Amino acid sequence: MAFNTGLSGLRAASVDLDVTGNNIANASTVGFKGSKVQFGDLYANGFLSGGTNPIGDGVRVQDVKQSFGQGNISFTDSGLDMAISGDGFFILSNNGETRYSRAGQFGIDKDGFVVNNQNMKVQGYTADDDGNLSGVRGDLAIETGNLAPRRTTNLVTDLNLDSRQSVLEQQVRSFSLPSSAFAGGEYRFTYSDGSPDYGVGPIANPAPPAAPVSAREIAEQITLAPGVNASGTETVTLASGTPSAAEIQDPDFRFRVGSIDLSNLTEVNNLQELAEAISNISDNSISAKVNGDTGSLEITNGSGERFDVEWGVGNNPSSTETSVGAISISSDRNVDGIVTVSGSNQLQSEFDNTLPTPINAFNPIDQRTYNHATSTKIYDSLGNTHEMTQFFVKEPSPGNGVGQSQWSIYIEIDGEMVAGTDQQPYTAIFNQDGQLESINGNVNGEIIIADWVPKDPNGAPNGADGPPADPSSVVSPIPLPANSSAFVLDLGRATQYGATFGVNNQQQNGYTTGRLSGLDVSGEGVIFARYTNGQSKALGQVALASFNNTNGLSPVGDTTWVESFESGQPVIGAPDTGTLGSIKASSVEESNVDLSAELVNLIIAQRNYQANAKTIETSDAVTQTIINLR
Incomplete structure (x- = not known):
């Protein structure tokens, strides 16, 4: 015993x-x-x-x-390491066999699946292409490829238009003078609104053989005066029939515009074709035409820089012409006069003799023709970025200004007017409380832009989706997947209060392509992918399982357990729901x-x-x- x-x-x-x-x-x-x-x-x-x-x-x-x-939770430097704080087990698939574990040391295998150290695949709720989580459980996977671009289909602009703005009325004087009229000149601009005088010049006139001041330099000095815009051009005018067709067709014909050599013009046979060749050179500020009245060849540098033109037959061109400058000037109604301090008085005389022209025509490059503007980026179907600008112009109020206010809206993308606003702007009506009533009768404040052709920096279509065949068929919201460049501009939250113009919020749903830059895991077990384009997307959500009798689980090694009769069936759900614990990212649960x-x-x-x-x-x-x- x-x-x-x-x-x-x-x-x-x-x-x-x-x-x-x-x-x-x-x-x-x-x-x-x-x-x-x-x-x-x-x-x-x-x-x-x-x-x-x-x-x-x-x-x-x-x-x-x-x-x-519960074991202690310690932090790691791996973004996919996870620890469960509370009840529950990770669900693992071991070649079809379901196992359960508290060890959250996870990584990514060669196929992009989230796995543990024994290549068991982590189970969870998968997400669709837009990052929406589904109720379907499966193997969690990380998309390591580039995030496909998404075109803009909706743009929401929340802004306030300043009700204190006045209706724009302008009077503009416009005239042109040769550059020689400004040589050595000094001028003083005076203003009717009480602004201090502004002096320009003296504009240098160097002695020969130094080159005269270019039209660009003169225009830059004049533009510094408040309320004055100036632009300069330099032009070379060749006599009628110069060079001759025989010279142009000669194999040894040489032609140079500034520093640009147009020799070996084998496909140019006459003056008109020569003008077209000059206009097609890489420096797009240079243009040329044959004057229909005089038959002369006119070559213009729109940048205002001086240049020479040389031509002839043989290696040493025998004829040379030097450009002549011209200055175009416009001034608003606040410019009261121009006083000549020294030099020619042609500028003062031309100003005095030119009657002001009343204008109120919208011009996106003239800030005097609109009250407010705001810009934002939008994206085409290829993920290319485009600059969209909204312009707002205060108009005379309908109903004699009682109870309503009216604004015109112009829309521009990459310098081109869209939504038909080059012909007719949209009309926004605000009520007496500053709330938007409608835009062109649409009480939702939406504008459908269905005529935009995405273009490259050279102004040519870039291969992205263009306007729909039938613009009238476009509805809001744009159904997905979109198949055209049409999108909706939502101004329904716009207001018109007596406060400074300001953009409160501006959001659009497009983005360019992006590479995976990192992963984040939330307390609910949602795996977020971060991309280089600033976007993030849910790739899936870790699933957890709990048992009525945890002690009934059967250990099978590798820090895993399997279900048994004594444990009962698992209760599966998302982390931090029911009795299931939450997830601690970049952490592991110690023994x-x-x-x-x-x-x-x-x-x-x-x-x-x-x-x-x-x-x-x-x-x-x-x-x-x-x-x-x-």
């Missing part, structure tokens, strides 16, 4: 040592859950009755129970083994083993005494 009792104690103590040693060995294993041996005593009993022997038969191991208590306690348990198990061995040793000694009796 004592032998069996001691032997059972040895077996139990050995199991205790094994379990304690396993706990100590996994003290640093991520997601490991420590175990504890549970013992029970042994007593002999009979069928339908209890045993009558009060002496027990020893001890047995009733169960090795795991402790699923819940208390190393100090385990070392004490190791000593206890060792003492128990030694004590049970002593029981056997003592029983052996007693038995040997009996055997030695004579």
